[in-house]
Amino acid sequence: STSPSYGFQPLATQTKQNPDSNHAMLHRSLAYKPDTVSHASGVYLTLDSGRTIIDACGGAAVTCIGHGNPEVFAAALSQMNKVSYVHTGAYTTTVAEDLAHIILDGNPYGLEKAFFVGSGSEAMDAALKLARQYFYEKDEKERKFLVARKQSYHGNTIGAMSVSSNLPRKIPYEPLLLPNVSHVSPAYAYQYKQDTETENEYVSRLASELDAEFHRLGPQNVIAFIAEPIVGATTGCVPAPPGYFRAVRDICTKHGILLILDEVMCGMGRTGSLFAFEQEGEGVVPDIMTLGKGLGGGYAPIAGVLVHSKVVDVLRAGTGMFNHGQTYQAHPLSCATALAVQRIVKREGLVKRCKAMGVVLERLLKGNLGEKKHVGDIRGRGLFWGIEFVREKGSEEAFEPGMEFGMRVQRKAFEFGTAVYPGSATVDGVKGDNGNADSENSVVLVA
Numbered sequence: 001s002t003s004p005s006y007g008f009q010p011l012a013t014q015t016k017q018n019p020d021s022n023h024a025m026l027h028r029s030l031a032y033k034p035d036t037v038s039h040a041s042g043v044y045l046t047l048d049s050g051r052t053i054i055d056a057c058g059g060a061a062v063t064c065i066g067h068g069n070p071e072v073f074a075a076a077l078s079q080m081n082k083v084s085y086v087h088t089g090a091y092t093t094t095v096a097e098d099l100a101h102i103i104l105d106g107n108p109y110g111l112e113k114a115f116f117v118g119s120g121s122e123a124m125d126a127a128l129k130l131a132r133q134y135f136y137e138k139d140e141k142e143r144k145f146l147v148a149r150k151q152s153y154h155g156n157t158i159g160a161m162s163v164s165s166n167l168p169r170k171i172p173y174e175p176l177l178l179p180n181v182s183h184v185s186p187a188y189a190y191q192y193k194q195d196t197e198t199e200n201e202y203v204s205r206l207a208s209e210l211d212a213e214f215h216r217l218g219p220q221n222v223i224a225f226i227a228e229p230i231v232g233a234t235t236g237c238v239p240a241p242p243g244y245f246r247a248v249r250d251i252c253t254k255h256g257i258l259l260i261l262d263e264v265m266c267g268m269g270r271t272g273s274l275f276a277f278e279q280e281g282e283g284v285v286p287d288i289m290t291l292g293k294g295l296g297g298g299y300a301p302i303a304g305v306l307v308h309s310k311v312v313d314v315l316r317a318g319t320g321m322f323n324h325g326q327t328y329q330a331h332p333l334s335c336a337t338a339l340a341v342q343r344i345v346k347r348e349g350l351v352k353r354c355k356a357m358g359v360v361l362e363r364l365l366k367g368n369l370g371e372k373k374h375v376g377d378i379r380g381r382g383l384f385w386g387i388e389f390v391r392e393k394g395s396e397e398a399f400e401p402g403m404e405f406g407m408r409v410q411r412k413a414f415e416f417g418t419a420v421y422p423g424s425a426t427v428d429g430v431k432g433d434n435g436n437a438d439s440e441n442s443v444v445l446v447a
């Protein structure tokens with residue numbers, strides 16, 4: 001096994017001749033300056049050099065309606081003309097209210113309120129605080145533990161990183177992270193379902209582990225369980241086996257523990273339904289959920305927290321407030337652009353189209369790559385797909401340990417003019433292990 005790496009490799013055009021030396025930006029890599037994108041339109045990025053790249057991963061599953069939409073520009077300009085900024089402690093704007101309505105109206109799940117921030121990480125931190133406040137208001141102040149999953153990514157702020165388990169991104173900062181967080185196994189059948197196990201038995205094993213973890217901590221001491229309905233950047237577009245989230249929901253309900261679903265990457269239509277959890281069966285509804293990326297389609301920084309009436313009611317009956325104000329919360333420009341994006345998504349039936357095109361993408365990916373020797377698994381939903389590369393078909397052993405492999409695939413694809421997104425998670429390929437290993441899978445995302 002090797003230690004997780006957390007280096008970022010340059011893309012094909014980024015060589016030592018393109019150093020960072022006279023650049024004021026602190027980029028991910030201090031050694032290389034990223035390519036400058038001078039123009040973006042539809043699915044295409046045009047670099048300074050004049051090269052055109054197909055943005056096949058939409059950044060990181062962000063640009064759901066493509067780049068350069070004039071309707072979104074018009075909405076942004078119009079909002080800047082009307083109200084560029086007001087503080088949400090004292091005011092609101094029509095675009096913020098309309099955005100909350102377009103997401104929530106008519107949902108049959110009891111999701112009642114939306115809270116808008118600037119990034120998925122901030123949304124996760126807000127969700128964690130909201131969950132703690134729910135119990136504070138209920139006078140269950142002993143609840144202080146958070147349980148999340150290994151091989152997950154929830155963001156890079158202190159709270160969001162604490163519940164994440166993407167080791168390469170996390171290890172250097174461990175001493176700063178929250179102490180009351182533990183991680184259970186991911187629902188990652190390709191790597192961890194034993195050959196002798198049925199899918200149902202695998203789900204039961206995972207459910208028992210979660211229940212046992214709640215009992216270890218004392219269920220009355222636990223605030224929330226946090227999970228991505230479809231794991232994105234770490235293991236690469238991994239949906240849970242059928243019945244997993246049903247079991248998780250039931251265990252949380254049994255102990256009065258909140259279920260927080262992180263749909264920053266997989267939500268807002270990306271998987272063929274507006275919310276990814278909708279494909280997990282009736283009654284599988286989060287108490288709090290987060291959104292990001294496709295919410296604003298990349299036109300301005302925006303993410304959100306959706307809150308179930310069960311939580312809102314407790315706050316309403318208690319202090320009557322969520323004291324988590326941020327200066328740029330529900331920023332008018334972000335809300336106006338996200339509203340324009342969501343109106344386009346709705347008017348053009350893009351969620352349905354995503355589902356239909358997902359069938360085509362699945363057929364093409366499996367048809368063209370499925371039989372390749374080093375392709376172990378192709379999985380996903382809607383337009384959210386991951387390809388896991390292995391040494392030998394059937395071995396489930398990472399093609400190469402470490403993040404570099406995904407980066408190499410990214411570079412090769414870039415040479416051919418296509419942008420894909422490298423993912424990576426710590427796995428060891430041992431069937432039935434709990435995912436607590438120290439080497440990585442080799443995975444690439446298209447979205």
Ligand code: PLP
Pocket residue numbers: 060118119120121122124153154155156228232233262263264265266292293303
């Ligand atoms: N949650 C998930 C599932 C994500 O994939 C990400 C980002 O990739 C985040 C949270 C954090 O979002 P952001 O990068 O906008 O802070």
